Amino acid sequence: MNHSTIANTEVIRLITIPISHYCEKVRWTLDLLKIPYIEERHVPPFHRSATSKNGGSSVPVLVTKSGNFTDSTDILHYLDTISSSGQYLYPTNVEMRQEVEELEELFDAKLGADTRNWGYFYRSGDRKTMRRAWCNSTPVLERIGFEIAFPLISAKVRQVYNITADSAASSLQGIKEIFEIVDRRLAGGKTYLVGDTISAADITFAALAAPVLLPSEHPVSVAKIEELPIEMAAVIKELQSTAAGVYALRLYRDQRRVQSSHPDRRKSSLQKVAET
Template sequence: MRTLYQFPLSHYCEKARWLLDHKGLDFIAHNLIPGVHRAFSQLKTGQNNLPILKDGERWIADSTQIALYLDEIYPEHALLRSDLRLREKTLEINLLANELGLHVRRWGLALTLSISDEPIEIMIGEKGYLRRFEKISKPILKTLIAKNYQLDAERVAVSKNTMDAIIAELNQILIENHCRYLVGDRLGLADIAVCSMLAPLLELEGTPWENENHEIQSDAFLGYKNELLNLPLGQYVQRIYMTERNARVDWRGI
């Protein structure tokens, strides 16, 4: 059985889950503890980040490398086109989406954590040591997140500006491809990458970022969400999730 080592709230891990789902491959989503995960990641893959896919004896780190691996080993439902021009365009958009994801994470976390501990609650999970000792684990996790993701005001402002620029560029790419998909005429890596990176801003149903408990969001977050939904890009992300995100595994993991 394949195992995807993940953080449930990570949009890069959502991207990896979607890649596996698109291929129709069975897998287990296994959660790791933030911070503590680094020792495991270094031991298995020589780097610090998630997601990591274990497929038999193979260990593959990074959502993009997972996509390339899956297309090589499981070519059905290809994520990249055989046409060289379309393949290169897909990889360019994927790279742009990966950069966007860094800034979405910083800006979104900064706003959300300023008014709610909901992300911390999800990271702690429903049971286990973190939940058992939550009075200690919650403030530690919050400090780790602020430090690791550099949630200071100056960097958050830079991330907001960078998000604006990348979203405008992706919106134009989508319009030029007649608003159905980003590359070609069917779902592929570019679509999965972009939709996964933007999903946290839209609080889409069935995703880790769905506002199930009707948590209060900041005016800045709600305003940005509405601005995004007024763009073809935001409407496209919403449509793709509704029609093509056929999740086979619960994002909450085990």
């Protein structure tokens, strides 16, 4: 649980795959808005047992008394309505709100898919890396399942997302195009993409760009840049040096505060039972 005082407050449940950048988008928002929650982590494809029970097929799924939410953008809209922190992710100004929502949709639809597919091209066959990415603080039986079924799971990932050299090259081009869009929006020394406070657009970009920027503040550490294939590391260094990359890394450094909510402390009762 990420907050110690939850008296008279609903504690919502976030079902995740640890490394999922869409889950990180929601996790970051919950932490930023100081909304109490329990994170329930699962190994793919075993996560489907938990998500299907709550109306979803993939992650993230947010389980609340008001209903279950199965899309990261819908989740952020909901969290914005229940926040009592005084901080909100969608501006009240109609035009600015439209800008935020359009950028969030662009990043979700394009950047999220491209960073995932490009990263999986290099790493989905690496058992050690994928163990770190998928098994962090997950139930012990799922971790055992990962070890037994990893070759099949890895092959399925590559099939489902059509991971090939050509698709990876196309994904990288898509990533660079989004970074160029963000570069242009930040021209003139802007601190945030829309307005003068952090919004859903900023969190979405930074979270979905994290796989190609490797911010040290990310709550699920998979690899250091020196451990990566040379070609992959070169691209990451290039992206880190862009205006968009510097901005996303700054957001992680200045806004992503997870020290009081270490992943190992965010376990549901199901996980605790499974790990005993």
